[in-house]
Amino acid sequence: MGKSAITIADHVRAHAAATPDAIALIFEGRETSYAALDRQASRVANALIAGGHVPGGRVAYLGKNRDDYFGFWLGAAKAGLVTVPVNWRLAAPEVAYILADARPCLILVEPEFLDRVAGQGATILLTDPCGDYPLLADWRDAQADTDPRRDAGYDAAVLMLYTSGTTGQPKGAMLSNRSLLGLRASEPDLPDWYRWSAADVSLIAMPIFHISGSGWGLWTLQHGAKGVVVREFDPARVLDLLVTFRISKIMLVPTALRILCDHPAAAATDFSFLRTICYGGSAIPLDLLRQAIAVIGCGFAQMYGMTETAGTIIGLPPQDHDPDGSERMRGIGLPLPGVRVRISDEAGNTLPPGAIGEILVASQANMIGYFDRPDATAEAIDADGWLRTGDAGWMDADGYLYLADRIKDMIITGGENVYPAEVENALYSHPAVADVAVIGVPDAKWGEAVKAIVVPQEGETPDPDALIAWARERIAAYKAPKTVDFRSDLPRNPSGKILRRLLRDEYR
Known part of the structure; x- marks a missing residue:
């Protein structure tokens, strides 16, 4: 082989x-070789x-x-x-x-x-x-x-x-x-921040039902490193484990990083052993980067990817994280070795640098397809192996990629992906709801918060808290709206599609 x-x-x-x-894994006092x-x-x-x-x-x-x-x-x-x-x-x-x-x-x-x-x-x-x-x-x-x-x-x-x-x-x-492994077959070609060794100690803190959890754990085991498993994220517990086991690598979402930096014990913690914090799910706000550099002081790398790409395919390296701000910090970075990226228009034509279109990727990391869904698979991956990310973006002359928008209207709240349609489906079933649109609005803690904009049935005056509770019974609590607003109608295009962009612009 x-x-x-x-x-x-x-x-x-x-x-x-x-x-x-x-030692391969440590979990709540139990060590496994x-x-x-x-x-x-x-x-x-x-x-x-x-x-x-x-x-x-x-x-x-x-x-x-x-x-x-x-x-x-x-x-x-x-x-x-x-x-x-x-x-x-x-x-x-x-x-x-x-x-x-x-x-x-x-x-x-x-x-x-x-x-x-x-x-x-x-x-x-x-x-x-x-x-x-x-x-x-x-x-x-x-x-x-x-x-x-x-x-x-x-x-x-x-x-x-x-x-x-x-x-x-x-x-x-x-x-x-x-x-899961193809991009790592040529380890010497990988950027320094993305490399692992048997001497590394990683914190497996992201949930294992995400690629960021299972994938991070796999990378640990692939390289013979030591993985410290955290049942779920708790800042005090994470700080304690970081010091006890001298963690060298950790993967977090920016929301968790902010919670960690805000913890009273963080300022007095010695982080000298920590080499790299990788983060994903959204870009890091400049004020959070400055805070994290002051409190922790290690390198930071943004990781862009999706479940369908088995995780990270593009990364913004530590040297491009400038506490004074820079144009590159607005982007998601460079493709990893072995990853091809192009920007496509609606007809499938490749666009030149600076032009906005959909980000398409081709690499060994792409999924096989969706289980029992050949039509959805064919829609996502073309005959030449290009995967549609659903993200709109552009590439500069140096090959750095930047996101312009999320074509699919996806909301990222606390590092979790929420699609408006699934929240809207839950709220539509309420008898007092005639129409509904769900958007993400800026939130200092979660990055984005889920907001529902509801058109009530004639003669009804639904209670916002009751609608939120209704949603929480049908979908995960993090998907349920944090707030509900009411209006008499929703903006739609001639074909009847809700214009969520207009609604987002109102709230931003």
């Missing part, structure tokens, strides 16, 4: 053989095979960040199955939709979310004791640790992450070994 075809499980196998006692992680993965794989689960099948995980998720994922990969981590923040109907769409043969779930997986027709495993359900550890450790080596092919899916779209219906983006 050539270097370019090494799978995610192969990396852990190699580290288990070369440095068996090196690379040899132990590799054995755990083999046992998981053998348990799946013994259960009759066939290659290409899906296994799901519903829970917060934990170390044994990675052993579970690697074990599924060793058995040729696809892991589907599900967003625990979603409302029950949203979780039910994803599980019905993914059709997992087995679901690993934390006890607090057990009610979300009832009636799915899949084998249920629990991470911790609750009732009579079997435990992951018992199910796993009843098997031999002989490696079955039934890995999926380099171009076969090993991870499926659900991403919402303009229709409000989530789609499973299938990521292969190539998607």
Whole structure:
């Protein structure tokens, strides 16, 4: 097997053989060596095979960040199955939709979310004791640790992450070994801020149902580094772990970075061991960069990507982060080695530098496609492998990329993507709502906040708090509007489409 075809499980196998006692993961006082992680993965794989689960099948995980998720994922990969981590923040109907769409043969779930997986027709495993359900550890450790080596092919899916779209219906983006690892096959060509070594200690703080969580954890394990897993982001806990384990790399969204810098203990914390903070989800405000440089003092790198590109494909390096401000800080940076980018007009023609169009990308990192959605896949990726990002932008003469707008009207609040359509669908079902438009408005804490603009049914005067509560019962709390305004009508174009841009301009 050539270097370019090494799978995610192969990396852990190699580290288990070369440095068996090196610590792979630390979680709430529990340490797992690379040899132990590799054995755990083999046992998981053998348990799946013994259960009759066939290659290409899906296994799901519903829970917060934990170390044994990675052993579970690697074990599924060793058995040729696809892991589907599900967003625990979603409302029950949203979780039910994803599980019905993914059709997992087995679901690993934390006890607090057990009610979300009832009636799915899949084998249920629990991470911790609750009732009579079997435990992951018992199910796993009843098997031999002989490696079955039934890995999926380099171009076969090993991870499926659900991403919402303009229709409000989530789609499973299938990521292969190539998607997750292909760009890293030529490590010497990568920029310094993007490189890893076995000496690195990373903080896995982003949720594992995002590529920023699972991908960050994978990069840690790929390079034989040490990963400290955080169940969920808490600034005091993160500061403590940073110092205790001398974390060298961390990935955050700007909202979390601001919360960290604002914490009273941050000013007295020694951050000299921290080399790079990578951030994504949105650009970093200049005042936050200045604050972070003053408080933390390490390098900062912006990472641009999406679920469909297996994470980062474009980055703004530390040397372009100027506390005095610069034109480049308004952008998202340069394509990584192996990533091709072009700006396209509506007819598919490539536009010259400075012209605004849709950002298209082609690379090994692109997803295989959307699960069971060939039409949506064909719409997203053309026959030549160019993926439509849905972002409008432009490129300067030096190859730096800049975002001009989000074509799909997506809202980014606290690093989470929210599509107006899914919020509008939830509010439309309220009997007092005749029409509704949802937009993102500037917010000092979250970057953007979700706002609903509602046209009430004739004779109705709905209560804003009641509408927000109605939405929270049907969609995740972070998607629900923070505020609701009312008006008699909404601006629409001649074909009836809501002109959200006009509404955004009003509030900005």
